[in-house]
Amino acid sequence: MRVVLQRVSRASVTIDGRTTGAIGRGFCLLVGLTHSDSEATVDWMAEKVTGLRLFADAEGKMNLGLDEVGGGVLVVSQFTLYADAAKGRRPSFIDAARPETAIPLYQRFVRALQARGVDVATGEFGADMQVEIHNDGPVTLILERHA
Numbered sequence: 001m002r003v004v005l006q007r008v009s010r011a012s013v014t015i016d017g018r019t020t021g022a023i024g025r026g027f028c029l030l031v032g033l034t035h036s037d038s039e040a041t042v043d044w045m046a047e048k049v050t051g052l053r054l055f056a057d058a059e060g061k062m063n064l065g066l067d068e069v070g071g072g073v074l075v076v077s078q079f080t081l082y083a084d085a086a087k088g089r090r091p092s093f094i095d096a097a098r099p100e101t102a103i104p105l106y107q108r109f110v111r112a113l114q115a116r117g118v119d120v121a122t123g124e125f126g127a128d129m130q131v132e133i134h135n136d137g138p139v140t141l142i143l144e145r146h147a
Contacts, residue, residue, distance in 0.1 A: 001037045001045050001105075002081045004030040007054050007139035011074045013123035014130040021121030026071030027054075028133050032081025033097040033105050041145050042105050046112035049073070054139055062139075072119040076131055077106050099126060 005027050012022035027049065033042075055064040055071070066073070079102070083091035097105070103125050113120045123129045 001041045001145045002032040003143040005141045007136045009134045009136045011133045015127045023072035023074045023121050028074045030078040033102040042109040050116040074121045076123040077125045
């Protein structure tokens with residue numbers, strides 16, 4: 001599982017001119033899943049994301065978590081995180097999990113975040129989405145967990 005996490009002042013997803021998910025302060029998570037990912041993998045990632053302290057405290061240090069700032073999470077599926085562009089000019093996506101595997105894991109990840117008390121907004125798996133990200137900082141992390 002690969003997640004690109006961006007701390008945001010706001011973020012949203014629009015599909016066919018309709019906003020399907022939006023948050024204010026929090027994290028935008030671009031989520032890629034691969035063949036070896038499991039329920040344990042997504043549960044670990046949900047725990048990792050919700051435990052990160054990436055917001056400034058009174059002294060300006062990254063010392064506060066989502067729960068302490070009332071932050072939300074926008075989760076956007078992105079199979080292209082598993083693109084392999086090493087050869088040729090067109091990337092290969094064979095390392096990305098097929099929808100029949102990825103969709104249930106994606107949904108479990110969203111539920112696992114919600115179970116940890118986080119307000120979660122989402123895009124739509126497999127849709128052509130317009131994602132608006134107002135990166136705060138900028139702060140961007142790449143999180144990865146292998147099964």
